Ligand SMILES: Nc1nc2c(c(=O)[nH]1)N[C@H]1C(S)=C(S)[C@@H](COP(=O)(O)OP(=O)(O)OC[C@H]3O[C@@H](n4cnc5c(=O)[nH]c(N)nc54)[C@H](O)[C@@H]3O)O[C@H]1N2
């Protein structure tokens with residue numbers, strides 16, 4: 054106690070993740086708490102990931118953690134779904150009910166009839182897998198058509214290169230930019246990513262800014278003149294959805310002008326001749342016509358990128374959303390491969406979970422090692438979509454979302470009857486959200502786990518369980534590097550982490566579950582690292598040790614990438630496959646190609662006459678993470694209303710002033726947003742996504758889920774023929790007009 058009778062301030066070091074910031078990075082933070090209240094959050098200056106910086110969401114954590122509308126207790130629905138009729142319950146009552154209802158469904162229809170649904174990569178995924186497998190269901194899934202977030206890019210790398218690569222920003226070294234082995238990328242190509250606001254998957258957005266400060270020349274491929282575009286040496290304002298053609302056009306220039314790395318292509322790739330033949334179908338005049346980017350600009354960008362020794366490339370989710378997103382991603386793999394930028398300092402380096410630590414068992418052997426005989430091979434094979442998509446069958450360990458929605462309605466080949474939904478608000482965030490809602494409304498029983506009352510919880514939950522923020526969680530995080538720890542600084546209400554909730558249920562569902570405590574499970578995860586839980590907690594973050602095989606550069610030459618220890622890549626041929634043997638075996642085109650968006654001035658000219666503008670939904674705001682944070686006052690103040698960016702010239706044409714409310718409409722519906730002048734491509738309307746009004750969620754008939762939500766304008770089920778990519782949320786059509794206020 055201090056002199057004033059207040060307790061001392063306790064400072065707890067932890068790592069950001071969900072819930073509380075969302076994002077896919079892991080920033081080091083100090084959480085200052087007193088008497089069970091979070092006072093403030095500060096970035097840790099010496100943390101190798103964020104180097105002390107924090108985003109507005111992390112800085113607003115105090116408001117988030119102590120938000121007056123947080124769910125503090127388990128709730129059981131007493132009235133019909135869709136009504137605000139809840140009864141507070143104890144954890145025992147709530148979990149008892151979940152156990153009873155879900156085991157009932159399991160006994161009647163089989164475990165596979167229950168879905169385990171997550172959104173993006175939060176501190177939920179590993180726990181949901183654990184719960185699904187120990188319940189006996191192979192059906193865990195992401196709530197996004199075509200798995201169109203990162204999975205197409207990840208799979209493209211797995212297929213072409215056998216590993217995932219990321220730009221080398223010296224993140225594997227404690228010395229960071231002072232590490233003498235690291236090189237500044239001469240060219241940094243940012244392809245469809247607003248990285249400074251979105252900090253994606255193991256890349257802190259500011260690392261790109263650091264490279265620019267050190268002299269990297271920037272190429273930006275983006276239809277919006279965003280912050281990075283304004284700093285670019287070359288900016289290519291591409292027509293949304295046509296990135297596949299652009300990549301093939303750039304490959305055409307690099308190959309035909311002989312700008313590729315001949316030694317690397319000869320020694321480490323296969324399929325170059327086929328690729329050379331294929332890119333002849335994409336001469337620049339044709340590519341320019343498709344993409345709306347002048348041919349000389351495309352050529353200049355290709356030359357600058359190919360000349361870089363090294364060049365780095367960071368890409369964003371629009372690539373996944375493109376029609377046939379997987380093949381677009383394959384074309385971009387070919388770009389960094391033929392220019393010899395793989396496993397080079399300042400180029401693209403292989404990233405794996407830190408020290409092999411992962412909560413995702415990605416092989417039958419790994420499942421057995423983690424969870425015994427909970428998920429036998431025959432049961433695993435029942436994954437929804439495995440019969441339709443060979444990649445789901447052979448490579449991807451989840452159910453395919455579009456196949457799931459179809460199967461809910463058809464009941465074939467087996468019925469779907471219940472769901473456990475954690476960390477997703479798909480009644481807002483999924484494309485054609487009404488169809489997703491109808492699908493889950495038809496199930497017998499739904500559990501939702503969230504921190505707040507969302508449209509998804511209102512519409513669907515029979516039991517609603519209160520989750521915690523990362524400040525209330527203990528854990529270990531190994532999303533590439535470094536290996537980090539999360540340390541609980543406080544508890545709020547009766548909230549529990551997803552780990553705690555799923556762990557308790559897994560024990561109830563599987564009588565043979567072999568872990569007595571969560572700590573035991575963490576120790577199991579850490580086994581491959583040889584690092585103890587105490588050590589991770591004490592140090593906070595652990596980078597790869599000197600001499601470790603996790604350190605990047607030329608690992609393919611040293612036999613450090615393949616399981617058999619031979620030089621090369623973990624692909625069937627041991628080389629980077631520019632023409633993919635696996636794609637061919639699955640019956641797909643082994644080479645990248647271009648597919649036009651389904652609704653576009655080219656595919657549907659008559660429709661485009663009626664809806665002359667390109668509708669692009671989902672540009673991220675730094676204040677929000679998808680549908681989250683609109684209930685947090687300081688963040689909402691940054692972006693109080695849903696915004697649609699439009700070029701001033703285009704706005705003038707429709708009599709729209711900056712800040713006017715506008716209707717955005719197309720053949721699927723209409724939404725209302727505020728027009729915001731910006732330097733987007735003049736034929737574009739660029740909207741935010743997943744808007745709802747938390748302040749009206751309990752009152753409005755539709756929980757305000759549709760009024761300003763771009764997903765209302767997007768058909769469900771759009772996806773690539775591989776099952777990966779193609780939700781096309783960024784390349785539809787629309788028109789726009791001012792909302793005429795009626796006289797009072
Ligand atoms: N603050 C914040 N951060 C986030 C999120 C969030 O909601 N808020 N969401 C997280 C998630 S799950 C994801 S997937 C990532 C996504 O983050 P990003 O990959 O950055 O995705 P977007 O913001 O959708 O778009 C990035 C840029 O692509 C441009 N663009 C739009 N359409 C196209 C196109 O067809 N081609 C090209 N080349 N460019 C296009 C947009 O103008 C924008 O500048 O962000 C993560 N981080």
Ligand SMILES: Nc1nc2c(c(=O)[nH]1)N[C@H]1C(S)=C(S)[C@@H](COP(=O)(O)OP(=O)(O)OC[C@H]3O[C@@H](n4cnc5c(=O)[nH]c(N)nc54)[C@H](O)[C@@H]3O)O[C@H]1N2
Pocket residue numbers: 071072073171172173174175176177196197201202370475476477478479481482483484502503504505507520521551670671672678679680681742743763764767782
């Ligand atoms: N039109 C359009 N739609 C899009 C996109 C787009 O660009 N345009 N982007 C898409 C993309 S890339 C993605 S990944 C999806 C994302 O979609 P989702 O991942 O479903 O994101 P949200 O809709 O915000 O729902 C997340 C919910 O989880 C809760 N939550 C946060 N952290 C935790 C946690 O740790 N535990 C639990 N139990 N709950 C938590 C939040 O309160 C929130 O209600 O949206 C997609 N939707």
Ligand SMILES: [Mo]
Pocket residue numbers: 173202203370
């Ligand atoms: Mo995403």
